[in-house]
Amino acid sequence: MNLVVVSNRVARGVANEPMTGGLAAALLPVVEKSGAIWVGSSGRVRDGAQKEPFAEIEALGAGALATLDLPAAHYGGYYEGFANSALWPALHSRADLIRASEEDYLSYREVNAFMARALLRFARPDTVFWIQDYHFLALGAELRDRGVTQPIGFFLHTPWAAPTMIEGVPHHRELIEAMLACDLIGFQTRNDCENFLDCVSSDLGLDIENGVVASRYGKTRVAVFPIGIDVEKFAVQAAKAVSHPDVSRLRRSLNGEKLAIGVDRMDYSKGLTNRIKAFDRMWTSQPALARTVSLLQIATPSRGGIEAYESLQSELAKLVSDVNGRHGEADWTPIRYLNKGFSQTVLAGLYRTAQVGVVTPLHDGMNLVAKEYVAAQNPADPGVLVLSKFAGAANELDTALLVNPHDIDGMARTIATAISMPLTERRMRWEAMMEKLCAGTIQQWFAAFVEALQEGQLDKGPTEPPIAEPPTLWPLRSVNTGTRYH
Numbered sequence: 065m066n067l068v069v070v071s072n073r074v075a076r077g078v079a080n081e082p083m084t085g086g087l088a089a090a091l092l093p094v095v096e097k098s099g100a101i102w103v104g105s106s107g108r109v110r111d112g113a114q115k116e117p118f119a120e121i122e123a124l125g126a127g128a129l130a131t132l133d134l135p136a137a138h139y140g141g142y143y144e145g146f147a148n149s150a151l152w153p154a155l156h157s158r159a160d161l162i163r164a165s166e167e168d169y170l171s172y173r174e175v176n177a178f179m180a181r182a183l184l185r186f187a188r189p190d191t192v193f194w195i196q197d198y199h200f201l202a203l204g205a206e207l208r209d210r211g212v213t214q215p216i217g218f219f220l221h222t223p224w225a226a227p228t229m230i231e232g233v234p235h236h237r238e239l240i241e242a243m244l245a246c247d248l249i250g251f252q253t254r255n256d257c258e259n260f261l262d263c264v265s266s267d268l269g270l271d272i273e274n275g276v277v278a279s280r281y282g283k284t285r286v287a288v289f290p291i292g293i294d295v296e297k298f299a300v301q302a303a304k305a306v307s308h309p310d311v312s313r314l315r316r317s318l319n320g321e322k323l324a325i326g327v328d329r330m331d332y333s334k335g336l337t338n339r340i341k342a343f344d345r346m347w348t349s350q351p352a353l354a355r356t357v358s359l360l361q362i363a364t365p366s367r368g369g370i371e372a373y374e375s376l377q378s379e380l381a382k383l384v385s386d387v388n389g390r391h392g393e394a395d396w397t398p399i400r401y402l403n404k405g406f407s408q409t410v411l412a413g414l415y416r417t418a419q420v421g422v423v424t425p426l427h428d429g430m431n432l433v434a435k436e437y438v439a440a441q442n443p444a445d446p447g448v449l450v451l452s453k454f455a456g457a458a459n460e461l462d463t464a465l466l467v468n469p470h471d472i473d474g475m476a477r478t479i480a481t482a483i484s485m486p487l488t489e490r491r492m493r494w495e496a497m498m499e500k501l502c503a504g505t506i507q508q509w510f511a512a513f514v515e516a517l518q519e520g521q522l523d524k525g526p527t528e529p530p531i532a533e534p535p536t537l538w539p540l541r542s543v544n545t546g547t548r549y550h
């Protein structure tokens with residue numbers, strides 16, 4: 065098998081480089097070992113690129129990394145426009161933030177078509193394509209239109225919202241139909257899977273049986289594959305990282321005070337303002353906690369140039385300075401607020417140093433920070449995870465302290481509970497979470513998806529009208545952590 069993985073952002077695996085975003089960082093260790101070709105954006109744009117896709121190819125572990133300069137004329141409309149100002153807000157149930165123009169949609173389609181043309185050079189008879197994320201919803205159909213008959217898989221790293229949200233995206237019907245050109249579509253949670261199938265029936269009126277959709281492209285299996293992390297590697301990295309100079313300096317600066325940590329891309333889906341308000345509420349209602357616990361909030365700037373992100377950045381800066389101004393002392397800063405990225409090594413050490421991990425998104429596909437925080441803990445004295453019930457990770461990490469990120473008072477009380485939780489309870493909760501993490505690692509996720517994709521090219525011949533009675537070829541197997549659809 066010749067596996068070709070496609071995503072917008074890729075990672076190079078340069079040691080100590082700050083990592084931006086879950087997808088590329090999560091995929092790197094498994095793609096490196098798999099021998100796959102990973103194709104994505106070079107981060108540069110080029111005039112005239114759409115005529116002649118050009119890939120720069122370098123070695124990446126046992127495989128290769130091929131990066132493309134995307135067409136300059138369409139990049140803005142594709143990335144900042146349709147992908148991140150129409151799809152991203154809709155997928156995260158923020159229909160109020162959807163901004164879309166016809167021009168952006170055309171650019172999005174152009175970039176998907178451009179990627180399809182570029183991928184043709186990697187197509188061999190034994191090739192299997194695996195497309196990642198919402199940047200490339202139409203790529204499967206673009207490949208089929210160019211005669212590709214090899215297996216194509218698609219995995220969505222974000223949530224898939226309910227039909228009423230998705231209907232706010234212009235051309236949603238076309239996009240959902242284009243996704244069905246893939247043989248296998250994977251989601252993070254059962255809820256995402258169900259929402260998608262609801263859209264398939266309400267938008268396209270197609271037959272669905274046992275998680276298999278029959279469309280004009282043939283059959284597509286839709287299933288749940290919750291993404292994991294490399295638990296062992298992260299745990300070892302965290303144990304070593306406590307002696308990293310940046311981490312040691314942080315520990316010394318705490319003078320025995322407890323630390324809560326939040327690490328997020330600066331994104332409205334992450335619930336950052338509510339989190340800061342919850343800490344504010346906690347210090348107001350329990351003044352004794354001032355000086356005994358502070359928050360280290362890392363908010364890495366993201367998607368600058370999009371209005372919703374720029375206004376979040378100023379809103380947060382103002383809020384943090386207001387809270388620090390009211391609760392701070394000459395020798396005590398309640399919130400240490402940093403707008404930059406950190407390497408995975410340093411992050412692992414910071415997680416292990418913090419007694420509480422706060423991961424409180426309003427809506428999140430999985431949220432790997434939650435999993436990394438757990439894996440990084442010292443087994444003899446683990447910290448407590450405060451986790452939003454609207455993060456995909458809450459399905460597995462159900463012994464975390466689960467919170468409603470819209471309930472500021474509730475979060476304030478839960479954070480205070482986390483700070484004073486006795487060791488026996490911390491250990492019990494942490495051990496249960498580690499068990500779940502070990503049962504669903506990134507290696508298992510990767511292998512389960514690729515195996516399902518290889519096994520199952522259900523009838524993807526030339527485009528036929530839907531088949532009325534799909535044969536019952538698909539006893540849906542349990543994948544990854546045992547979560548499955550149907």
Ligand code: G6P
Nearest residue numbers: 073084085086087088197221222
């Ligand atoms: C999320 C998305 C990824 C994306 C990452 C960073 O995790 O699901 O596809 O790569 O955010 O976003 P960015 O726009 O910086 O690539």
